[in-house]
Amino acid sequence: MEEEMANRRVSSRTRKVASKMAAALTSTDNRTQAAIARLEALENDNGAVEVVDLNDDEEASLDEDDDLGYVQKKQHKGSKRKTRQAKALEARKAPKSFTELLQEANSESLPSHVPTYLKAAVGPPSSSSRRHFCTVCGSTTISISDIALPSIPQSYFIKPAGLHLPPTRLKTKFLSIHPVSFFLPWNFLRLRFLASPVDLALTQEDKENSLLLHMAENGEEKLLAVARHIAKTLGHNESMADDILQIFSTFDGRFSREKLSEDQQPSDDGSGGVAALERALNSLDSQISRFVASDQPIWSDPADSAAFLDAIDELVNLTREWSHASSEKPIGACLSRADDMMQQAMFRIEEEFRSLMDHGAESFPVSHRFDESEEEDDEVDDGEEDCDDSQIPVAQPLTDYDLIIDALSSATINDLHEITKRMLAAGFGKSCSHVYSGSRREFLEESMSRLGLQKLSIEDVHKMQWQELEDEIDRWIKAANVALRILFPSERRLCDRVFFGFSSAADLSFMEVCRGSTIQLLNFADAVAIGSRSPERLFKVLDVFETMRDLMVEFESVFSDQFCVVLRNEAVTIWKRLGEAVRGIFMELENLIRRDPAKAAVPGGGLHPITRYVMNYLRAACRSRQTLEQVFEESNGVPSKDSTLLTVQMSWIMELLESNLEVKSKVYKDPALSYVFLMNNGRYIVQKVRDGELGVLLGEDWIRKHNAKVKQYQMSYQRSSWNKMIGLLKVDNAAVGMNGLGKAMKEKLKEFNMQFDEVCKAHSTWVVFDEQMREELRTSLARLLLPAYGNFIARFQNLGDIGKNADRYIKYGVEDIEARVNDLFKGTSTARK
């Protein structure tokens, strides 16, 4: 029965592959043809040797006589089988050409990821150590890559890692034994797997001293069968065969005499199918339980793991093929036994999966740090760090996020994938995903803590000193970028590779892996968004906002599946909340401005601290103009074309500031000083607006208007303190008589002197902070004052009697006046500050 199934498989494979092969063989590629010719020549050499079909899974067929008997016995079962068996016999008799072998190998029916003779190409070097030992006998073999391979097309190479592949994939149909080599001393004897015809080619060169065994499985049973076969074939008589067996038995424990002399399976009569099933189960049971009981990790030896996987596959196939008959009691019992075996195998394979996950991750620590100056917490042992250096798989530069961490080697990933396939097929998907995500989650969490990210509650964040929080935010920004641009995509890739072909399991596992770390990241951003609205936080909150904004694409792409949609939505919510927080901070700023009390006046009408604070704050904020525009557009819901909303916001703050300053200006008792105060602050505001983004936002118009406003304050100042004085200098020609005029001028001059003294004394302590404005103001005053005064003095001096004594009344010359005016607004030492 079993054999029949094997045959059926072969025939269907042959059919499928035929067309492909024909195409390959008619290839005009000379190299290919040369290689084929060479291989065929080798093949013919082999033809001299007896070729035995070691078909798929049947141990019995190794012994030719027995096999024949078996076939004959079965012939009564149906003509269909008879022809197939007969064909098989024919095939066995004639040596096969290489192309026939290739056809039989039927590589096309294999999954696409399995390299075959036709498809295999040299892949990246395997990270696992090269296999130097024959899996069967343990003696050293020449690894394929050790030998130069002339004239064999590149594409025909099977990479050394191919040896990891389950041997089922490498099965060939014949066993080739060289009689001469058999009598050579044992240390020349080599039992060797043929991974590919490449090996065949090589071994041909040293076939004098090697024994070729082309075996299907490394199962012990088969090994024994082969040994028995060798003995029988070579031993021309009983005693000779016995001797050979004796030699074998000294070679390896597996070749004990008991095992070798073991009779072939008892031939079954009647109960047929069940017996075959039972036999197959027994065989699998002994294989599986050997693995299950092994205290070595099975995956430490690629051949072991391949054999284990094969056994599982056999078990699955067996169960599937018999499941239709499960109602029959004996078969049902067998199937339940098979199920039991499967559970045990799964148990073990889960362990293997876990240990591959853990050990794979161990040898590839992500221990790079992004900022060398950043002091890592005490967790990192420096000694360890040093010796791990050589294994750091990640490039250093922070700016380049375009890298993927391969936390596990390709070989390990392949192994994991093979296991995953079996576990999912056997209904152990949940366990598999559970183990997977548990291990990867740990890895991620550790990576996050390496990035310096702490786990903080919202309250922790709130209680934190601002400076400390600033540092934490910096670390968060780095961590968030690394997580979303490197770690998560790497995890996604790994997950997709391990769960290749099982997208739902992959998605679920990925979500499980990333969920915790994502929530940790988002929680912190949320805590920052919910935190205090004090204006000094604006810049850092903007940083967090921008980070989230820039990472939105990553959130969308990495969390695109159904399971992660929650995380993606959370990210959006928190991003919006950060926008809200920024708007909140501006509200708080408005509050601060509006409520800033007009307590003590700034001496000399100088710059008020709030003006400087607000203006510098806004200028700094406007460096993130685009972000702010985005933030304020969000609040409206309707995206506006221009930056109108931010403009409105900024003009509003300016208005608040100006009205606050106006209130503050009332603190001065002298209205002239109020004007100086407004002039100073107004001038400062315009200056700060003009040369920056703020000016672009508020517009030329705004600047013009405010310049005019400053001019007006200036005019008001002049009017309030100097106009009266100028008035004094006006000569009233209509005055009565010369005497009267002189008297009046004398009085006026006296009055002028007094007022000028007073004003100059006071105003020289006042401040005009801007030099240019100070000069302008002085010039303007001088222009106003000097001609009037000069006129006045001239008139006065020409005024007869009084004019002669004019010098007695004239306290200041025109130059003196000018000098005094130039002395104005210098401020006292305190006011100037």
Added chain:
Amino acid sequence: MPATDFQGTFGRSFLSFRRDQVDSNTPAAGSSSHSMEAELDSFQRQVAEKFTDLNASGELLSLEWIGKLLDSFLCCQEEFRAIVFNHRSQISTSPMNRLISEYFERSIKALDVCNAIRDGIEQIRQWQKLSDIVISALDSRRTVGEGQLRRAKKALVDLAIGMLDEKETSLAHRNRSFGRVKDSHSHHRSMGHFRSLSWSVSRSWSASKQLQALASNLNTPRQNDVVASNGLAVPVYTMASVLLFVMWVLVAAFPCQDRGLQVNFFVPRQFQWAAPVMSLHDKIVEESKRRDRKNCCGLLKEIGRIEKSSRVMNELIDSIHFPMSEEKEIEVKQRVEELVEVHEALKNGLDPFERKVREVFHRIVRSRTENLDSLC
């Protein structure tokens, strides 16, 4: 129902009692104060009704019941928001500005509880996965073999370890360093490979302390504050109490870091809602003192059921010898069905519940933000 008993005896609410005083002190208070009085009274009544309902409906501490509790909280919160909005002019004057900002600062503390509960829900999901493995191993459609039993057993052991109170497992905190992964391996083995989720907050965070912080300085409003705020101090106190109670129930029901219910929670009887709330409180305290729930990781009914069901299953599996007798086989099937029932209930309930917890979180944040905005 003990809760309804109180309804009749407390016809006159604390608020209207105060209101009388306010009115007599300030005879100038016009009709607007009357409508305000009605508004505030209605809030008290609504809160009382919600909690009276909660006393009567559904199974206490079941997922569904706690969901209702959260709904009630959201309703109260909405009402409260309306009141705050309607009287925003008063909110900015003393003593209301102090009281209201105290309330919102308090509400921030509830956010961490919400996040911790989210972790707790995730924890339950992990247990769900294990019970799922048990269920699929002992699938009733097949005959149960030794292998399946062993698989179920292993999942049950993992589940039992996972459900141990956090205090015990916290001893086994993993080392956070790559270099030392090896050291922790022996530990993994001894823990039956169960990898508990870690919490999203630091190890020092404590649900119990957080509740205490939520409860600190939560006193009945002083008489002069009530008078000065035209009675608005009362809904603020009410809302703070409801918030504390809801958070306390969540911590009681779900696994979280350093669970502890030792919070001084007491509402004087003169509040309409005091009786139903205190009645729930007492019932839950009683529940937490029951012997079988004393050391559990959450009072949530479903957790208890999973725990019980898996324990019974565990014992059953231990008692099975092969070949299995027919009675045993039937028993296994029954137990699996029980487990399936709990499992399904949780599976369907957890997601909406998690969303609800999230909604509570967002509402608390929003209402605080609105308040901050309105103060501007």
